[in-house]
Amino acid sequence: MKWIGAGIFAASLLALAVQPQPVKAEEQLDGVMGQSIEDEMDVVSAQNELNRQILKNATSQLTLDHMPMRGASSYTQAFWGASFTSVSDYTNGTYYHKSDLEDCELFNGIDVSWWQARGKKTTLIDWSAAHDAGIDFAFVRVASRDTSDGSIYTDTSADSHIQTALANDVNVGLYIFSQAVTEDEAVEEAEYVLDLVDQYNWDVTMPIVMDREAGRTSKKLKAGTLSKAKETAVCQAFADTITEAGYEACVYASYSWIRNYINTDELSDCGLWIARYNNTTTSNSKSGTPYADVAFDYDFWQYSSSGKVDGYAKNLDVDFWYKDMSDETTGLKMKSNTAGSVTLSWDATGDAQKYRVYRYDNASGSYKYVKSVTGTSYTDKNLAAGQVYQYKVRGQWTIGGTNYYSGYSNVLSAVTLPEQVKNVTAKAGNDNVILQWDAVSGADGYRIFKYDESTQQYVKLADVKNDTTGYTVENLEEDTEYKFKIGAYKQVNAVNYWGDYSAETSVKTQAKTLEKVQGFTVETVSDTALELSWEPVEGADGYRIYRLNTSTGKYGKIKTIKGAENVLYKNGSLSSATKYTYKVRAYASSNGKNIYGAYSDIKRADTKPAQIKGLQLTMKSSSITLKWTKQSNVSGYQIYRYNTATRKYDKVKTIKGAGTVSYTNKNLKKRTTYKYKVRAYKTSGKKKLYGSFSTAVKMKVK
The missing domain is CATH 3.20.20.80 (Glycosidases)
Structure with missing residues (x-):
């Protein structure tokens, strides 16, 4: 189809001076396209006049202002400016099209x-x-x-x-x-x-x-x-x-x-x-x-x-x-890749029937056609591993037996993965493993992975450059089986592309032993808590604390402390004025199970008595009697009275035995107020453990 711009010279327009076919109303038959369009304007006379005008002005450039017509209204300058023309070989008519469609x-x-x-x-x-x-x-x-x-x-x-x-x-x-x-x-x-x-x-x-x-x-x-x-x-x-x-x-x-x-x-x-x-x-x-x-x-x-x-x-x-074939193919990206192939994908280009894929050829310095596909993806196979390839794609339409193409996509750099790392060997030491493997052609480096039993996944240990084919894994546990894999990578635009990891390599380190816990002590903290401490054990993962059950005569585990340096433990929620007996040992994980060091020496300590409760005062004549709630396991009680002169409490009585829970303070002065408090005590070895004082209570002697 020949397109003709509206503003060309008359010499060119002579070729367009053809008579269009009259537009005739047609009877509509059922199912036949081409109905009578009764409200269409009859343009035949105007078209003929236009062609005559073109011939008349053949020696001068046409003006685009309202062109005078004989017998018909002229086309406006705006219409000419908004149109482009073509001649139909099938009607011998000249047709005017929206300029929006000119491309x-x-x-x-x-x-x-x-x-x-x-x-x-x-x-x-x-x-x-x-x-x-x-x-x-x-x-x-x-x-x-x-x-x-x-x-x-x-x-x-x-x-x-x-x-x-x-x-x-x-x-x-x-x-x-x-x-x-x-x-x-x-x-x-x-x-x-x-x-x-x-x-x-x-x-x-x-x-x-x-x-x-x-x-x-x-x-x-x-x-x-x-x-x-x-x-x-x-x-x-x-x-x-x-x-x-x-x-x-x-x-x-x-x-x-x-x-x-x-x-x-x-x-x-x-x-x-x-x-x-x-x-x-x-x-x-x-x-x-x-x-x-x-x-x-x-x-x-x-x-x-x-x-x-x-x-x-x-x-x-x-x-x-x-x-419209003006669109460029967009969205070209690498969808996936292997050591010998890359899969490309891109966005659909309008209603393109096919897409042509091109790959850059280093030998010729130009892009070479690779494949025509109907979908929006393509896998290019039989490529070299660990190499970068450049691609571009364009849409294709086949219309009337002729191929037409969209604009090219952006250029995409795609990379094949490196080959799998092979022939990995492992040599175990006491707390380390030495790994070695064969070099991989085209790789930019390697990553060493170790299997994590807790997550049941391989985790990264380290990256090494492509000039290194060995690595020592340190700080490992003794008598433990480890699993390793190694992957080669190719780096393009700061992105690493990984080849298949090596086969799994298993190796076991030598067995380990733990020393006996030393320096174990138990100190009284309060009426409900004791604090245990000990010296760290080298190689330990943590410690287990055991307490004697006086009912069964056996030790039971009460706490597992994680971390070799965590050597303090506060045992709370205990009974007051009670003796407890402990021992500790270190543990570490080895070959999927725990190993233990020897128990520490056995240590004992008492909790303090509890605070006195229920202190009450009664007065009779010149004396005040104190009474309080009995406590178990205590050695006795101490009664203190406030000294107004020194503004301090003075001990006025020590009562031995837990059963005596009253005391009468005699010979007191009349019209004088007295204030008291009481605490329990327990004898533990050569020292006394004191509970907290009761709440102070006062009374006036009349």
Whole structure:
């Protein structure tokens, strides 16, 4: 298709002085595209006048201001500025297109049904001749809904048209003459077409179209039958069903039908095919804003039903296809990799049919074609391990037997993984293991991993450069089995890519022993707690503390202390004024189980008595009697009285034995107040342990 800019010189425009075919109203037959568009403007006289004006001004550049016309209104400067032109070989007409579409590839096509078939079965079109004449695509009717009873029937010529067109490099789309008035009927029509595609296995690379128009005897769908919202919903239901099946969807309708009955802004994932038998799609060529009445996007324009195409004796519907191929392929990334392959993925480029993958060739200094794929991923195999490769991708469309391409993607640097590390050896010492392995070609370094029993995972120990093939693992436990793996890595853009880890290597260190706990002591802290301490044991993981059970005469474990340096333990929640006996030993993990050192010497200590409770005072004559609650296991009690002169408490009595819980303080002065407190004590070896004083209580002698 030849495109012509609106502002070229008259010498070039002479070639365009051709007479367009008159736009004639056609009777609509059931299921045949190309309805009569009664409200279309007749542009024939204006077009003829324009061509005469072009010839008249052939020796001078055309002005874009309102061009004078004879017998017709002139086109406005705005219209010229908003348009580009082409000449149809099938109508000898000049056509004006939105300048928004000027960057698109413009393809020629036809739409056909059983009216172009012998006996409604065998195509009458010589598709080879049609293709040679420039026809690159065709929409084939495959089904219709009856305008009276609403039944759907198959166009019996569809397979003949489609197979012959495809055999002659003509791209094929499908359409159904729709009479759907509900979303359910729209879905039914879409599923009917999809079933036919599956049945015949058609190679459909163009949209599947819902043809919205009223038939000549239509009793079902008429202009205005549905509200604009309802018509839009019906179209969307059809489109959703088609796109969910993986095909492109489109709606065909006249200029008037689209403007009056479809909310184009609300259609989603659905193209438009506008039918307007005119030399432009807009009514605003002579006044108003050009193309404002067709502000919606459309992919196809059926511009005439009187096309003369080689390979068919009668008239045909002829169409323009505005195919946008300006997008670049984006999102190229490395999805996965192995030592001998990389898997690439990228974002879909519009409706690209295929993608071509290219890899940089160092020998030639250029990118070489690798593979063409239909999806958005590709695995490049048989590559060298530990190497960086550069790729780029672009989308491809095959239309009319010719390949067209999108822009290239960004360049991606992808890396193959290094080979697996092999021949790992391990030599065990008392607390270390020496690892060695074979060098890996292309590796930038190695990582040593050790198995962690607690997490049941391999954890990183260290990284070494590629000039090192040995590593000593230190600070290990004795008599313990260890497992190691080693991985080689390739670093690209600060990212490490890892080859397969080596086979697991197991080794056992020598056994270890623990010394007896020394320096063990038990000190009294309070009436409910004792504090134990001891010296650290080298190589210990921790300690276990045991206490004598006086009822059974056996020691029971009361606490496990983790950490070799944790050598203090406070044993709380004990009974007051009670003797406890302890011993301690160190432990360490060895070969998956604990080993123990010898027990410490046995140590004992008493808790302090508890605080005296229930102290009460009674007075009689010149004496005060104190009474309190008895405590068990104590050696006795001490009574203290407050000295007002020294402002201190003086001990006035020591009572031996736990059973005596009263004391009378005699010969007291009358009209004098006395204050007392009491505490218990327990004799432990050569020292006394004292409990806390009771709450002080006072009384006045009368």
